[in-house]
Amino acid sequence: MRLALWMYEGTAHHGVGRIANSMQKVHAVFHAPQGDDYVNPIFTMLERTPAFPQMTTSVVSGRDLAQGTIRLPETLRQVEAKLHPDLIIVCASCSTILLQEDLEVVAANAHTQAEVLVYDANPYRMAEVLSADGLFTQLTKRYARPQPLTARPSVNIIGPASLGFHVRTDLICLRRIMQTLGVQVNVIAPLGASLADMARLPAAWLNIAPYRELGRKAAVYLEEQFGTPALYDAPIGVQPTLAWLRRLVEMLNDVGARVDGPAVDLPPLTAFSLDGMSAPSGVPWFARTADMDSFSSKNAFVFGDATHTVGIVKFLHDELGMDIAGAGTYLAHEAGWVAEQLVGYLPPTADQESPTADRTAHGQPSSVGGLLVTDRFQDVAARIAELQPSLVCGTQMERHSCRKLDIPCIVIAPPTHIENHLLGYRPMLGFDGADVIADEVYTTTTLGLEKHLIDLFGDAGLEYEENGGQEIGQDTPALDTPPSQENAVASGALPHPLTPKAQTPTWTPDAQAMLKKVPFFVRGRVQRNVEKYATEQGVSDITVDVLQAAKEALGG
Amino acid sequence: MSAIQKEDGLYHSFCGLTCVGWLYQKIKDSFFLILGTHTCAHLLQNALGVMIFARPRFGVALLEENDLSKPQPELEALIDEIRADHKPSVIFLLSSCTPEVMKVEFDGLARHLSRPDLPVLFVPASGLDYTFSQAEDSVLQALLPFCPPASPDDRRVVFLGSVNDAIADDFALEAARLGIPVAGFLPATHFHELPPIGPGTVLAPLQPYLSKVATRLARDRGATLLNSLFPFGPDGTRAFWEDLARLFGLNVDLREREAQAWSRLATHTELLRGKRVFFTADTLMELPLARFLKAAGCEIVECSSPYIHKKFHARELAALEGVPVFEQPNFDRQLRTIAATQPDLVISTLGTTNPLIGQGVVAKWSTEFAFMPIHGWAGAGTLVGMFTKALRRHAKLDPLDDPVWSAGLMPGAIPLVSNRS
Structure with missing residues (x-):
């Protein structure tokens, strides 16, 4: 038993809803208490859909349980009468699965015209990602038909x-690339796909399955069953996109040679830019411009799903020249793959443990090849607090943890949040995605001359509010943010890396005054470093001399 | 009284657990521990997304697969952790669907976990039985043993329902002005400030979703339950205070006060007059809100609510005479009614509002009414403004008369090939 406050992944039934809502004339019916209907607003609020999501809760109430009533057949008939879907996917919820009802038999009693698929998504064994991917793979197996x-x-x-x-x-970006290459898009799935589209999957020359979390297993099946080759890489960053493009062309031409079809040529790279005549991405030149020297002294911590964690670590390291302080994922079942991909990118660690894929073994975060593997946000916040990186690339939860820790953070991985559903063109994939991510990194961190001026003069004339930092010498971490609602993220659960109050050195008034001259947004870090130095030196009072010695020892 | 039509309950709303979102903030030394699953945690972070980061004094004791086979959940360690981190005066242990199905014996569990200095109180709140605001009723019932008894000659009012401190002050001041003695509020801001309740107590419900705790207090402690309108809008507020005063033998005439309040709302009521409004079902606040709009000159096309208590809501139902009232409505039937009757404004749940707007309806979140200071004389302006804001905003915007503006917005309707190619 553990206390959960925030989950990275949604539930199994949420994964089912995501697949059903993606497809044409497919509807999910949840055999669940009304409370489980909360997934519905996630779709209409985040995606702001102008129509109802393709999912219905067939309500199971306490009275129904007491009386042995099961409303599922009636709900199926209502859904059919109203929407005429081609396929209805039924799944149980965390509570109704314990009733051990035979939903196949119950659903058959509805006698609907639509096909009904009872999907066995055990919410105690799978969460959103495995559930969605499993269902989509099952649909691919069920509907894909051999064809020329x-x-x-x-x-x-x-x-x-x-x-x-x-x-x-991402899809707009991939479509633009295919248009530029003169390659036809046969089917996009699950987003926008009908069951007829699913049947046509084997007509494509090649499958592009860029997301490790969804679609890869379906592509593997199509490769095994129909011989469709697949490109599994995610084109995140400029060089990976280039390599991906070359591989795409090569694979298509292999098929072309086999079936005696037309060849695909890689056009000049300018053809991939928005106007067709500029550099396809600004990143290679941007990364070489003078102010980007600052990046070489910056390190980043990356945490997210599998695809984005791997892609972003490589991008920051290989293309922006940053150091990687650490990385991690909440997807335990992908930890092995992520660790393998990041060999050579992660700093060596002492605690090399074996991977754990046991979802129930949540006691402690595990470490796979230096990778943090956990679905507890408190573990991630603690690791960030310990590493004090210059930049964190994470999920919405890390964004909030970082607010407390006063560390710049950008969001690079799901779960999505309303701020990941903005109106503008913000792909993560392709050349365009590389530009978007680089801009995000640049505008989030302090860099260049501005940074030097701040370091030299304290505030560089920046009239920031000091928003009431805590007094030095308290046992709370010196985060110069007010104890507002926002920064209270994990205050209950976040283990502070510092030693308890009793061992924290005290600051003399003149040392305190000197510390106040340090810019407020790095003051917390300086304070912690000096206190750590003093503790190591066995000094209990931090005087001006101790502060000076620490600054010299720590390199200013 | 309006006849209540009852349907099959296939409507949208939130789980009863959602009430922790406001109750943990109201009862400042509390912790709300939900014995539940990943689903409960996912619900809370999505339903309360805005609030989850505000030093949450709530959490989910997560039942995982290996817990399912255990006879009784082992929560001691979590209780210790909560005690150390939050130092609460009381822990509410909320049930959810899965432990209900597992038939966890919650009363015994809560007793077993209770310590003299830190009581653990069982709160039935599962989504199998409770919708949204209803679970507050369960929380208040759990608090009853900690409300001290009051002697029969203690003739004072206890206001029932969680309101923020500013509204509580308004009610305490207004009561003092009218000469009504106040014993306190249930819930109070702190666990140890619960009001004494006895045969002399008059219970004045501020929220319309507390029928069970009100009835139980009347039965168990012999308290008198105020039977009036709920204090929303000038009409409801006047009736509330006049009826309450009468129970204290005071004859107050608030006609003038009500007229002044309405005149302050004149710019809003001009806009509302003759507007046709539809309430789907969500917060259990539908009856008084619809009654207020009716008094403001609206025509109520339909007023639906998850649960209606004929006695507790008697005055509201009487005021809604002639309005179609539904309990446990079917949302698909409601959509057909909306299409047929074309109301000017639909008050609907978080999940259904955008799709309703997509159908060309002006719609407004019902959930918002549960989080806004809309009570009493001071709240009337906020209350009326919530209805007119949506009408005004949509009137200001250009008509959305070309389907192109929603092209590609439905995930399942994304075209494979563009129209040009």
């Missing part, structure tokens, strides 16, 4: 789904 390849070179784009992280704009 399209006459022209074509691809399926597999993996974008409702409530995916920036997938709408």
